[in-house]
Amino acid sequence: MNITEQHEFINNIIRPAWIEIDLDAVAQNVRNIKQYLGGVQYLAVVKADGYGLGAVETAQVILENGADRLGVVMLDEAIQLRRAGITAPILNMGNIRADQAYYVPEYGLEQIVFRPDVAKALSHAAGAKSSIAQIHVKIDTGMSRYGVRYDKAAAFIESIINLPNLEIIGAMTHFPKSDAIDKSFALLQIERMLAIKKALVNKGITIPLWHTANSGATLDLPAAHFDMVRVGLMNYGYFPSSDVRRPFTLHPAMSVKARIININRIRRGDSVGYGRRFIAEKDETIAVLPMGYSDGYSRKLSQVGQVLIKGRRIPIVGGLCMDAFFIKITDHPDIQEGDIATLMGIDGDEEISPHDIARLAGSVSYEVISCFGKRLPRVHIRNGKIVKIKNYLLS
Ligand SMILES: Cc1ncc(COP(=O)(O)O)c(C=O)c1O
The missing domain is CATH 2.40.37.10 (Lyase, Ornithine Decarboxylase; Chain A, domain 1)
Known part of the structure; x- marks a missing residue:
């Protein structure tokens, strides 16, 4: 399509108001973030329809340019991506009820878990499909949204670790304040995660993927990178605030x-x-x-x-x-x-x-x-x- 035809195409948008999504910018942002991360794994958050830019369209570009995994916050979002043919690992970072466990093996998803009933239901649902449910334990270190409270996290993990057809592949938390100058609370949250990790190691329990960092912590808190970061906003070309470091360029998409x-x-x-x-x-x-x-x-x-x-x-x-x-x-x-x-x-x-x-x-x-x-x-x-x-x- 040449430039004149392209303009015709846009003219044919019935109501003349639209959003342009520059997927080349998304691709470049992802490459820049990936390079900055070195060996740390990269989960790209594409919830809320890819922050409004189109979940399927951005996810495809994000994966092609080096992200390892996608993150969403509800089963519907994960199913949308699977139906669009996306086969990469998808972590549902949102809560599910025990009676929804069936969707996780059905669509080959990873699921956060912080309640025993959901852990048991996932174990059961995966067994019924002769598969293994891969879960990430969600730990609440200070957001008070989802998660098992940090002082109960090690005991919770011990209580579910031997459930059949269940594999704990991740342990995660989330920062309510990582893009402000004052990092004291985020640092306390990191300490809480490290203490849990140590308590588990002492009991012979190792979890391969520890992850805590959103965009702010990815930029400013290398100690929060652990094994994987979860980057949302920066994929789309925006730094999370004016208080963060800018170690690479981002292109607004x-x-x-x-x-x-x-x-x-x-x-x-x-x-x-x-x-x-x-x-x-x-x-x-x-x-x-x-x-x-x-x-x-x-x-x-x-x-x-x-x-x-x-x-x-x-x-x-x-x-x-x-x-x-x-x-x-x-x-x-x-x-x-x-x-x-x-x-x-x-x-x-x-x-x-x-x-x-x-x-x-x-x-x-x-x-x-x-x-x-x-x-x-x-x-x-x-x-x-x-x-x-x-x-x-x-x-
Ligand atoms: C659990 C979780 N991890 C990571 C992110 C990504 O955050 P950001 O867009 O600041 O990178 C979000 C988004 O709010 C989230 O809810």
């Missing part, structure tokens, strides 16, 4: 775009949008972009956000609607209906990052990228060419 669909020339005293939050003090030119808060574009950007058009920063005015918002283009007479606005991403020398949006929306970059809605088609680009347009509503 997600751009959010929309075309101007209407232009209104308003007079002094006219108002814009719900709540009449913008009242013109002079004659103004207002353009309408077809995206709103129901698309995951925060209403908190009303009056304070910006978009990029032709490499220039253009202010958002008025309140965001559910499906549309307004920009003031009075000083840019060359901007016309049909022009493309970049809501997140790079245009010329300017960039709006998920961190920039998060700052204005009182959020975090994770929420910004993963909450763009399913009404926005994902346009996947590889080797500089569009390889797929996924329209969730029409597929």
Whole structure:
């Protein structure tokens, strides 16, 4: 497909608002992370539809470029990947009920375990399929979400280690605070894991994969690398915060775009949008972009956000609607209906990052990228060419 045909393709997106996913950027990010890790294993977290970039599409590229394993947080996500033909190891890092154990051997998954009933059910389900359930014991060292509490972890592992058809291949925990300057709590969590490891070794129990590190700890806490890291956000091109080290380059993979669909020339005293939050003090030119808060574009950007058009920063005015918002283009007479606005991403020398949006929306970059809605088609680009347009509503 040549460039003109590619543009035609994007033009044919019915509602002119979409997300571009640069799979070449994902590939390069994964190679950079892999090189930095040396011999440490690499689990790539592709939960929440690959943080909004498309789980199947990103997982394929991530695996091709050196990740060893995928991580999701629910059986449905794991099954989606298997149905797409992905055969790599997949760890379900989310909780399951005992009556759901059947799915684990059925789809050849690895599963976190922190409750005896689930361990027994997995042992039973694997036995029924003449297979072995590979599990990672989830240890709660300070997140208070999932896991067996750290002071009970060694005893729990001892209590399930001899269950038939069950193999404990991993022991893991998660950091609530690894990308801030203060690492004291993360260091305490590492100590807790090391104490458990030592207690088990003293009892002759060895577990091959100890893993704790998310993106922040992968960057800043080499002591947290153990045998494997679990990297999510960085695969997609974003550092987790501005406080972490940046030992390699990351390339942002997600751009959010929309075309101007209407232009209104308003007079002094006219108002814009719900709540009449913008009242013109002079004659103004207002353009309408077809995206709103129901698309995951925060209403908190009303009056304070910006978009990029032709490499220039253009202010958002008025309140965001559910499906549309307004920009003031009075000083840019060359901007016309049909022009493309970049809501997140790079245009010329300017960039709006998920961190920039998060700052204005009182959020975090994770929420910004993963909450763009399913009404926005994902346009996947590889080797500089569009390889797929996924329209969730029409597929
Ligand atoms: C258990 C677990 N491990 C690893 C990650 C990856 O974290 P990050 O995206 O900061 O790399 C997550 C994501 O929240 C997670 O829930």
